[in-house]
Amino acid sequence: MVDTAQTQLEAGQQQRARSLPESVFAWLLIGPAMLFIAVIVAWPLAETIRLSFMEADLGGEQYVGLANYADLMDSRKFHQTIVRTFYWMFLSVSLKLILGLIGATLLNAAVPGRALFRVLVMPPWIIPIAIGCIGWLWLYNGYFGVLSGTMMQLGITDGPFEFLAHKQSAFYSAVVTDVWVGTPMVTLFFLAAMQGVPRDLYEAAYVDGASRWYRFRRITIPQIMPVIVSMSLLSAIFTFNSFEIIWILTEGGPRSATTTLIVDTYKTAISNFKFGEGSARAVVIVILLGTFSLIYLFFLNKVNKHYGSGKK
Amino acid sequence: MMDRYSKLQMVGIYFAITIFLIFILLPFFEMFMASLRPLEHLFRSPYQFWSDDFSFQAYRDMWVTVPLLGRYILNSIFIAGVVTGLTMIFVVPAAYAYARLEFPFKNLTLGIFLGVNMFTGAVLLIPLYRVLRTMGLLNTYWSMIVPGVAFLIPTGIWLLRSYLEKIPRELEEAAFVDGASRMYTLRRVVLPLAVPGLIVVGVAVFIGAYAQQFLFAITFNQQRELQPLPAGLFEFIGYQDVTWNQMMAAALVGVLPVMIIFLFLQKYLVAGLTAGAVKE
Numbered sequence: 001m002v003d004t005a006q007t008q009l010e011a012g013q014q015q016r017a018r019s020l021p022e023s024v025f026a027w028l029l030i031g032p033a034m035l036f037i038a039v040i041v042a043w044p045l046a047e048t049i050r051l052s053f054m055e056a057d058l059g060g061e062q063y064v065g066l067a068n069y070a071d072l073m074d075s076r077k078f079h080q081t082i083v084r085t086f087y088w089m090f091l092s093v094s095l096k097l098i099l100g101l102i103g104a105t106l107l108n109a110a111v112p113g114r115a116l117f118r119v120l121v122m123p124p125w126i127i128p129i130a131i132g133c134i135g136w137l138w139l140y141n142g143y144f145g146v147l148s149g150t151m152m153q154l155g156i157t158d159g160p161f162e163f164l165a166h167k168q169s170a171f172y173s174a175v176v177t178d179v180w181v182g183t184p185m186v187t188l189f190f191l192a193a194m195q196g197v198p199r200d201l202y203e204a205a206y207v208d209g210a211s212r213w214y215r216f217r218r219i220t221i222p223q224i225m226p227v228i229v230s231m232s233l234l235s236a237i238f239t240f241n242s243f244e245i246i247w248i249l250t251e252g253g254p255r256s257a258t259t260t261l262i263v264d265t266y267k268t269a270i271s272n273f274k275f276g277e278g279s280a281r282a283v284v285i286v287i288l289l290g291t292f293s294l295i296y297l298f299f300l301n302k303v304n305k306h307y308g309s310g311k312k
Numbered sequence: 313m314m315d316r317y318s319k320l321q322m323v324g325i326y327f328a329i330t331i332f333l334i335f336i337l338l339p340f341f342e343m344f345m346a347s348l349r350p351l352e353h354l355f356r357s358p359y360q361f362w363s364d365d366f367s368f369q370a371y372r373d374m375w376v377t378v379p380l381l382g383r384y385i386l387n388s389i390f391i392a393g394v395v396t397g398l399t400m401i402f403v404v405p406a407a408y409a410y411a412r413l414e415f416p417f418k419n420l421t422l423g424i425f426l427g428v429n430m431f432t433g434a435v436l437l438i439p440l441y442r443v444l445r446t447m448g449l450l451n452t453y454w455s456m457i458v459p460g461v462a463f464l465i466p467t468g469i470w471l472l473r474s475y476l477e478k479i480p481r482e483l484e485e486a487a488f489v490d491g492a493s494r495m496y497t498l499r500r501v502v503l504p505l506a507v508p509g510l511i512v513v514g515v516a517v518f519i520g521a522y523a524q525q526f527l528f529a530i531t532f533n534q535q536r537e538l539q540p541l542p543a544g545l546f547e548f549i550g551y552q553d554v555t556w557n558q559m560m561a562a563a564l565v566g567v568l569p570v571m572i573i574f575l576f577l578q579k580y581l582v583a584g585l586t587a588g589a590v591k592e
Contacts, residue, residue, distance in 0.1 A: 040462035044439035130542035135339030
């Protein structure tokens with residue numbers, strides 16, 4: 001008797017729980033994450049926007065209106081930084097995508113040992129970025145590094161060559177390290193996407209006598225296109241904001257050759273305690289990345305529609 | 313037949329893989345060689361690739377030079393572990409809501425979450441410092457955990473959502489017809505089915521948390537014994553001399569535990585990404 005009553009009671013409770021409206025339940029589920037983000041990201045962001053209208057340092061704050069932004073607009077150095085940042089992003093992302101595509105294709109090839117190769121590609125992604133950079137710092141060193149050492153042995157350079165001491169070589173060295181850090185993740189995602197391509201597509205093409213290159217161009221690339229496009233956006237955002245690599249290798253030098261927007265922001269706000277000016281730079285980053293992402297998402301929608309997988 | 317390669321093609325593939333792996337592994341090789349090199353070798357000219365007095369001495373000395381080294385290694389894993397656990401607690405319900413439920417502002421809120429990806433800690437460092445100070449979290453483990461969680465939630469939701477969408481709806485509907493509550497369905501029907509996806513997302517979040525501790529650690533934490541490995545390593549740069557060889561040795565030994573964990577999990581990672589996360 002008691003049991004039945006108990007069951008009925010539970011059933012009733014469940015009935016009521018079940019009738020919890022879908023939208024309320026959904027908000028209960030996303031609520032905690034939303035709240036967390038609001039406190040740790042949205043609040044500081046609002047604070048950054050507020051500070052960008054202030055002359056602020058360790059001493060205090062004073063409202064200056066748009067003066068910080070006006071200074072940036074007039075600064076030739078800042079314009080150069082923006083151009084440099086986009087150059088940095090396009091160069092590094094392109095290399096990551098190309099290497100990722102080549103790497104994934106190689107690791108997808110049915111050759112003995114590929115399980116081992118897949119493991120060996122991962123370390124730069126897994127280890128802390130700062131630790132990988134210590135390795136590169138050493139590689140680029142003129143006296144200790146194997147690169148300069150080899151160049152000296154081969155007679156390419158007379159003395160030690162410091163990769164990070166010259167404007168051009170420092171910039172491209174930082175790009176190489178950034179590509180090194182970012183490539184494994186891109187490779188892994190491309191590889192996963194390639195393995196998701198239905199085999200019968202390849203078989204049908206093979207029966208029709210399509211060459212390997214033709215199959216790659218006409219089947220693999222279109223099939224994984226949505227992943228290529230979404231990975232390139234993600235990678236672009238990471239690269240734009242890539243801070244630790246540049247900071248550890250060069251701190252933005254020599255003579256600003258590797259100073260991207262994020263490094264400039266950090267230098268201004270944290271190293272020089274100019275909170276207001278630094279915040280204005282941070283806001284510029286958010287605006288630039290936001291605009292870039294919106295344009296990109298528009299493009300992404302088109303690609304998805306074009307390749308017929310745009311239902312999500 | 314389709315997958316057969318000619319001898320020449322095989323040679324080409326292995327050659328290309330070798331080049332690719334040299335690029336990926338060169339810094340590790342260089343760090344290893346540097347760890348064997350006695351300090352007084354550094355400025356020896358001409359450059360020597362190898363000499364007879366290379367030794368593993370640094371692997372012994374490093375524990376003496378930086379006595380807290382073991383602690384740093386554990387701190388790194390501990391912080392990344394707690395970040396992963398907390399992130400998953402926030403991510404799982406939210407990802408389910410985005411994968412299955414219809415509600416007002418669904419796309420807008422999802423857009424906001426993904427927008428968070430656009431910021432890194434470096435952009436928000438000053439106000440973040442103030443927020444953490446207000447909460448009294450500076451110089452505690454939490455000062456490194458809390459921002460880590462916030463910046464990993466969006467990626468977690470994005471990855472897990474596409475995985476959950478792959479789980480057939482019929483099972484949930486069956487549970488529903490049987491009178492199970494929404495929460496019960498989520499806990500007892502969806503989650504068990506999602507375990508492979510949870511592992512993939514969990515590993516990805518852990519890697520993210522492990523890789524990006526440096527900035528938060530040097531900015532929000534002054535307590536030496538709480539530092540993670542990437543920050544602790546810089547203690548080898550002393551006032552008088554830099555014990556480079558020990559620093560390299562410590563870096564390599566320090567990442568070893570996570571490398572080993574990853575070795576066991578990587579199979580699931582590749583398989584899981586294939587099954588869910590990226591296949592649109």
